[in-house]
Amino acid sequence: MAEVRSLRKGEVALRDLSKSFQINGRPLSVLRNLNLDIRSGECLAIVGASGSGKTTLLRVLAGLETADAGRVLIDGRPVAGVGTERAVIFQEPRLLPWLTVLGNVAFGLKVRGEDSGRAEQRARHYISLVGLADFQDAYPKQLSGGMAQRVGLARALTVKPEILLLDEPLGALDAMTKLTMQQELERIWREEKVTMVLVTHDLEEAIYLADRVLILPKQKDGAPRAIDIDLPRPRDRSGARFVRYRQELLREFGLH
Amino acid sequence: MSLQELDRSIIHEGGSVSAKADEYLRRSGAVAGGWLSRYGLLIAFLALWQAASTAGWINPAVFPSVGAILSALWTGISGGALLDDIAISLQRSGTAFAGAVVLAIPLGLLMGQVRPIENALDPVLQLFRQTSALALYPVFILLLGLGEASKVFVIFWATLFPLLLSTISGVKEVDSKLIEMARVYGASRLTVFRRVVLPGAVPSIFVGLRLSATTALLLLIASEMIGANKGIGFQVMNAQYNFQIPLMFAAIFILAGLGLVSNYALVFAQRRLCRWSDASN
Ligand SMILES: Nc1ncnc2c1ncn2[C@@H]1O[C@H](COP(=O)(O)OP(=O)(O)O)[C@@H](O)[C@H]1O
Ligand SMILES: [Mg+2]
Numbered sequence: 018m019a020e021v022r023s024l025r026k027g028e029v030a031l032r033d034l035s036k037s038f039q040i041n042g043r044p045l046s047v048l049r050n051l052n053l054d055i056r057s058g059e060c061l062a063i064v065g066a067s068g069s070g071k072t073t074l075l076r077v078l079a080g081l082e083t084a085d086a087g088r089v090l091i092d093g094r095p096v097a098g099v100g101t102e103r104a105v106i107f108q109e110p111r112l113l114p115w116l117t118v119l120g121n122v123a124f125g126l127k128v129r130g131e132d133s134g135r136a137e138q139r140a141r142h143y144i145s146l147v148g149l150a151d152f153q154d155a156y157p158k159q160l161s162g163g164m165a166q167r168v169g170l171a172r173a174l175t176v177k178p179e180i181l182l183l184d185e186p187l188g189a190l191d192a193m194t195k196l197t198m199q200q201e202l203e204r205i206w207r208e209e210k211v212t213m214v215l216v217t218h219d220l221e222e223a224i225y226l227a228d229r230v231l232i233l234p235k236q237k238d239g240a241p242r243a244i245d246i247d248l249p250r251p252r253d254r255s256g257a258r259f260v261r262y263r264q265e266l267l268r269e270f271g272l273h
Numbered sequence: 274m275s276l277q278e279l280d281r282s283i284i285h286e287g288g289s290v291s292a293k294a295d296e297y298l299r300r301s302g303a304v305a306g307g308w309l310s311r312y313g314l315l316i317a318f319l320a321l322w323q324a325a326s327t328a329g330w331i332n333p334a335v336f337p338s339v340g341a342i343l344s345a346l347w348t349g350i351s352g353g354a355l356l357d358d359i360a361i362s363l364q365r366s367g368t369a370f371a372g373a374v375v376l377a378i379p380l381g382l383l384m385g386q387v388r389p390i391e392n393a394l395d396p397v398l399q400l401f402r403q404t405s406a407l408a409l410y411p412v413f414i415l416l417l418g419l420g421e422a423s424k425v426f427v428i429f430w431a432t433l434f435p436l437l438l439s440t441i442s443g444v445k446e447v448d449s450k451l452i453e454m455a456r457v458y459g460a461s462r463l464t465v466f467r468r469v470v471l472p473g474a475v476p477s478i479f480v481g482l483r484l485s486a487t488t489a490l491l492l493l494i495a496s497e498m499i500g501a502n503k504g505i506g507f508q509v510m511n512a513q514y515n516f517q518i519p520l521m522f523a524a525i526f527i528l529a530g531l532g533l534v535s536n537y538a539l540v541f542a543q544r545r546l547c548r549w550s551d552a553s554n
Binding site for chain 2: 104107114128
């Protein structure tokens with residue numbers, strides 16, 4: 018895996034991005050004139066109340082949803098539709114039930130026409146990286162929720178994306194598994210030097226993982242606001258400054 | 274080895290011998306119990322039949338003893354007469370079934386994938402499927418004559434629809450989230466079809482295959498009861514007509530056997546191909 022990644026890769030810029038949906042014949046404006054720059058290798062968390070448009074924003078970034086106006090630029094180039102420099106991890110692992118862990122992890126490469134032997138070799142590397150080396154021949158129905166989500170993570174990493182888009186990836190996991198996965202996500206993000214956009218409703222998760230937290234307000238409630246998380250890693254969840262960030266974020270949501 | 278250990282090992286070994294015997298008894302008991310709970314009622318039924326027939330509780334002319342039926346079966350098979358019937362019946366239903374598979378699976382995959390094609394064909398499909406194949410048999414005879422063609426065609430007709438409908442629904446029920454996932458990885462439409470839609474539809478296609486196989490045997494009998502001079506269905510009618518009641522039951526047993534074997538073969542294939550699916554366990 019000795020590929021050289023240019024340090025400038027994986028930069029995202031949103032310019033005057035707007036998106037609305039038609040609900041019962043009435044337009045619902047979800048994103049309005051959003052401007053955002055995500056640095057190469059940054060971990061940006063997006064938080065916001067349910068319905069604030071977090072998923073919509075992520076899907077526009079992924080190219081699964083087209084914006085009504087504005088542009089998405091990746092490494093300076095405008096993009097439309099999905100692209101191989103981005104990988105998405107959804108809340109559900111979305112594994113193919115008829116493939117083993119190995120088959121699922123190699124799927125992304127095989128779909129791109131990569132030779133099967135090489136795809137599986139690379140898949141094995143990432144299966145070990147997420148700690149599932151003993152399970153590569155298991156089928157998805159034999160895995161726990163946390164393991165399945167790791168498989169999804171390995172599948173995304175195998176294609177060496179510049180940008181990893183995650184939509185509440187740990188939302189369905191129990192509290193203990195979630196903490197472990199947060200640690201692993203941070204380790205993998207550091208090792209892979211990938212730009213990460215993480216949608217979450219868990220403020221602690223956001224502070225633990227992100228360089229910056231973007232708060233999406235409810236519609237009509239003003240513009241999004243970003244808070245830099247200036248803490249050394251790995252972060253101490255009970256440290257005084259961590260707790261202060263938590264309070265600051267809670268205040269943003271009108272909770273004290 | 275200390276005394277204590279020695280002691281323990283003796284106890285352990287002694288225990289293990291009796292435990293092994295216990296285990297053996299328990300397991301063979303469980304196997305026998307499982308077997309009995311599965312086939313016990315069937316055996317009791319056959320035994321009751323045999324007893325009722327020999328004791329004259331039921332009219333042996335109408336319900337011959339199981340022994341008499343088995344002997345008629347043996348005579349028919351060893352003499353080769355019933356073998357010919359089995360062969361011709363298998364040929365008819367097999368040809369029709371194969372024809373249905375070759376047409377229904379590709380057409381179903383296409384209809385499940387391409388909305389305009391489904392929209393165009395669906396009304397015709399609904400109409401045809403609601404029309405009983407047996408009701409259409411006279412029409413097929415008029416068109417194709419009383420020979421093999423009309424028999425094969427009526428079976429083909431009846432087996433086509435269950436398979437077609439299962440294939441269509443199998444394709445449409447493939448989780449759209451999986452398709453979206455494949456698209457994110459840059460899969461083309463064809464790749465999505467080959468790697469996501471097709472494998473996802475296989476369990477449902479198997480449901481259709483099993484339904485169709487059952488239907489094929491059902492229609493086989495019906496078609497052989499009209500204008501045939503060979504085949505298992507013909508034998509049932511003919512034996513009854515000639516009052517060879519044991520032979521009639523022997524033919525019925527063969528039919529049941531064919532149904533069991535074809536279903537078992539499909540279940541076996543399904544288990545091999547869909548080990549991942551919950552439905553196959
Ligand atoms: N495909 C869609 N069609 C119509 N409305 C949608 C669609 N997707 C999202 N919405 C609406 O957009 C708003 C934001 O949704 P979403 O981005 O899923 O929010 P979040 O992920 O922050 O909970 C919601 O009010 C939702 O009902
Ligand atoms: Mg969401």
